[in-house]
Amino acid sequence: MKKRQSALPVQESQDETKAECRDFIRAIIAEDLESGKHERIVTRFPPEPNGFLHIGHAKSICLNFGIAEENNSVCHLRFDDTNPGKESTEYVEAIKKDVRWLGYDWGDHLYYASDYFERLYDYAVRLITMGKAYVCHLSADEIRAQRGTLTEPGQESPYRNRSAAENLDLFTRMKNGELAEGSCVLRAKIDMSSPNILMRDPVLYRILITSHHRTGDKWSIYPMYDFTHCLSDMIEGITHSLCTLEFENNRPLYDWVLDTLETPCHPRQIEFARLNINYTVMSKRKLLQLVNKGAVSGWDDPRMLTISGLRRRGYTPRSIRSFCNIIGIGRRDSWIDMGVLENAVRDDLNEHAVRVMGVIKPLKVVITNYPEEASEEINALNHPKKPEMGSRKVPFCRELFIEADDFMEDPPKKFFRLGPGREVRLRYAYFITCREVIKNDRGEIVELRCTYDPQTAGGSAPDGRKVKGTIHWVSARHALRAEVRLYDRLFTAEYPDRDKERDFKEFLNPASLQILDNCMLEPSLAAAQPDDRYQFERQGYFCMDPVDSKTGKPVFNRTVTLRDTWAKLTGK
């Protein structure tokens, strides 16, 4: 028999999103601290500014900045900007904004690999002098052809054994822009027969006659990742260089550069599994394709799992940190269900979001026994479990809107909402009974005629009678018109990029965005500010779109629905 322990009744702060459970990386760090190997831990988050950050980066950010926080230390933000053709300051600024928004602070530890170009060049010269690097005139195709295969060793370049002096001269001319792009590269002299293909004389520098977003036209050669990253880590005194699993093959090269150069310190590279979430794609390259193709409105489209998309969708930084904490750090290829991310926001918003009433698909209701010109102010709680969050007044009058889905002419069993002759409660207001269904020429329901019971003010009956259903409503006369955008997953396939035959874009979900133009919200929402988040009771969490909202006509994005047992039951 299996015994499950129930959750411990530990009271934790709502802001507690730090990892309580120690992953293998934190275990290594704790060990290095205890053994005295390091007195202080320094980590870094090193994005290339060639796109916007996504939820996968958030995992790395939470790891690196989280470890720094836990150890009273610092995490550097370093831009790995060594490929000028793809990078821009626009991306740099977007990345800084996103890291800050997530709640992390790099203090004055903002760095750029491009700041190290001069020193990197000096290290390259040193390698050449040591006879550990050479200028190679083979074309890209020739280098590929001579690199060998997974099972066959590579061929040594004919340029491999020229003198250091000659190499130095050539490398200087590369630097001075005297040589054409593609005419030659600087290569490490390691081992063309290494079983690790990355060690077969990897390219260290290439000529790129491209202007760099920070160094302009100063350089005509740019260092490659494998040469730059380890040295940048070393220069900054990084103790633990955390990266994703696909860089595992690069680690011997990382170590080779630092060992060969006999650098004063040698950061330890540790790899962890990158984040995968189903029904979406994660790589910047693919996200960029969606942006360029116009499949989404931009990097911040609320359907994108970019940090900026999630922000616009209504996710809170706290919910993203909590998500990163929940999924953990490991070395296995894993796929996280989209539902885990959604749960993280739900939990957070359930705790903090103000409740309001909003009708997304309006159906008019006329309370026939309510005086024509009358109206009243009904008290409504901002949060049912948190009286300290206060209450507000919601106007009520003869004509209202209710959710079209809350009425069925021929309701099935267990349908607790409105139907002909049925009585339900209007939240915080009165019991109403449906007396008549009005249809148009096409037979569509356009209006309901109901009566209310004045005795049930506030929503309870003095005679003690119960109603099964409580529905939300908005006064027609006072309603604030709004556009509401409902989002569904961006892809129809669980693993859109797993299919080798078909392009991932073929799996785009044509119904991922639904725009409802004629939504009716309670008037208190007129005070909503861009990015404000609410729970529309019985519907979900919504946030005011900061881009497309206009005065008098706000746009609300649905962050996530509420859990809906009824929909699940009816198979919707």
Place this chain on the structure above:
RNA sequence: UGGGGCGUCGUCAAGUGGUAAGACACAAGACUUUGACUCUUGCAUUCGCAGGUUCGAAUCCUGCCGCCCCAGCCA
């Protein structure tokens, strides 16, 4: 097929020789003026498979199977 990794519930994930934590999902029930929230209960005799060592193995050994990464002048 060379090298490097990884295989514990549907999905994540603890566990590192002493007899399978936790979370999500799922199921049943309670509560409910949100079919929400909350609460209660259930949910791996078994750790990719097969052998072996041991009083005792998810943990050690051997063999096999499966999945991921590497042949950019990307990062």
